[in-house]
Amino acid sequence: MPEKVPRLSALPILTYHAIEVGDGPLSVSPKRFAEHLAAIRSLGYATTALIRSVNRLYSGGNHSVEREIAITFDDGYASVLTAAMPLLERCGFKATLFVISDLVGCRLEGRELLGWRDIAALSAAGVEIGSHTATHAVLPRLDLAELYREVGDSKRRIEDHLGQAVRYFAYPRGLATARVRRVVAECGYAGACSTVAGTNASRSDLYFLKRRELYDHDDFQAAIAKLQGKGDRRHNWVSAAWVRRLRLSEKLAGSCPQFVRAVRKLK
């Protein structure tokens, strides 16, 4: 009789952008990032590619590690290769990288983005590559043709360059209406990441996976607390307020009810 193996009951997913010394919320210094990895390790988490973890979360079965976490990087900054990878490899940790297909090899937010050759090298080293749109567009503003280009064309372009399937997507700024999520599913993605804070269970929306973001000001103890979910409520409250402001100031097409719902659930 086959041995009964526990299924994954919850999956926290972490968000990072650039691993560098710098100002602003997108930068986490290599020293701080190493502290975060130490915190992950001290809580007994294993890491793997998002697709493997999510599959285990939903299907259960052949899995012997109950505490698992996925580490994701948005935008595809060059520092993921130069600064994050050596630290991840030292811990034996896996990661997922969401790249912007039309901006590969360019710059974003004043930072250098990885080129195709580097992305292929990361993929060969075991990093899962996902799409973060073609141009980093705010998706709820787009008409249907533009949406398919950002979501579908970016997937095909990355696949053409890497010669392998792209299964996961991350929404720029975490913004996704029901219409956007439907297009992501139709384009053949297995799931998509939001910026709503929390962990994921087997009933979670595959096309609105929650993530937790660790910042440069989060030291080892703060990282432990965040990994245990202590920053989720505050993060979601701030995000919901930001989305409301965005809707008022830019007349965002459609609402982003997930943020509002996430906050309501916490109350």
Ligand SMILES: [Zn+2]
């Ligand atoms: Zn982004």
